[in-house]
Amino acid sequence: MLDQIARVAAQRFGETPALVAVDGWALSYRDIDRLSDEAAVGLARLGLGTGDVLALTMPSLPEYVVAYVAAAKLGAVTAGVNDRLAPAERASVLDVAGPRLVLATAEQAPARPPSGATVVEVVPGQGPESVLSGIRAAGEAPPSLPADPDRPVTIVFTSGTTGTPKGAVFAGRQLAAVSLADGGEGWGGGGRTLAGTSFAHVGFMTKLPGTLRAGGTTFLIRRWRAAEALELTERHRLTTAGGIPTQVALMLQVPGFDGYDLTSVRAVIFGGGPATPALVREARARFGAPTVARYTCTEAGIGLGTGPDDPPEDAELTVGRPRTGVELTVRDADQRPLPAGEVGEVCLRSPAVMCGYYRDPAATEAVFTADGSLRTGDVGWVDEAGRLRLAGRSKEMYVRGGENVFPVEVEGVLAEHPAVAEIAVVPRPDDVMGEIGVAVVVPRPGAPPDLEELRRFGALRLAAFKLPEALELVESLPRTAMEKIDRRALAQAAARAHRT
Incomplete structure (x- = not known):
């Protein structure tokens, strides 16, 4: 599906810039199709074939896009590795993916190759002809694949409740459903946008076919920063802004915001x-x-979502209504659908839902209801207007700046600090990040740890967004009647302390 879309997009949009690199040079739609043809032949000569996994461990570069399309033209499956992860976390993702081939920039390359994998270093290009120049077979193209909507195209990694990486598998059928929901069956109409998050996220990996159909231009950025995002918006006359709420909040806090021309x-x-x-x-x-x-x-x-013409309160108070082809239910603990107004677990069913978790049938079975709806783990209710209102998240996971953080994973690392006797990590509301982590620590006798010491210790094994940003030292942790740590009480105490 992605391979076919890329070819048609090249015919329709030709030399229209599809991607603009940080240095200002552009890849056209015709470039993406031609270069991915040549890269596909080169990847095949490196041993990549139908059903094999290609792992991409690099920032959001033009090379990432060309390699992704090239793999699709071979019937291979692309697994993106978030470049914000710590080395140990990237290694865990690669271990689960089991790739045949890894394309990595020097700073993202694994310290040890995954079992059975070949690692090829990618040097960021300085123009279209230098993109994957060491891999491409100039002037060649792979044979066309027969249409198969059930052929896997990508593995998008998330994390489980213990932080163990799980890969959501999407085939051509799912990518077509995402494209239909976003832009319908037409071509064109795309605007000028900024790639503000990692290409390894589901928003890029599943939406690339729709992005190619739209024929717009995406501007790349080395690392998202609020002031630079505003400057690029003004300079390139971008037609959309936003991202995760944290990014919007940071842009609004930039000194001189009102002086930018954002019309x-x-x-x-x-x-x-x-x-x-x-x-x-x-x-x-x-x-x-x-x-x-x-x-x-x-x-x-x-x-779900809201539209630009919907009443303002829709986006302020809710996350909108189901999008094309999506069935929303809210369910009780026994997975029975609840009527509007009652709070329960949010479940979704649509043609876009993943095929399942990669090589993890037990986790796949657990995340679906008996009738095939996906359990999101979020809690909410449907209001009288048919809009979903979120009440929170199940279990202990919280979202810091659009990134999921699982306290058990963080605790498992920080508990190894020699000055820590017990630790619990709980979320606290934050005006910019949405939520941040608070480490509640029972120290061992002697000098207690300070926050920066804990963060330095954790940074060896955890991504920066997972590290706590506040520390509370206590004599003991509260516990429930079942002798479990009372996380709710800790979170409430952290929120009260922040308010005062």
């Missing part, structure tokens, strides 16, 4: 986590554009 922005899009009503209202007023909310999870592909 090209037609919509501010929130996704990747809940936004507060105050943030949505401020964004609408100061960007001078409608706000749009998007809600999904990695495994769902697509979910």
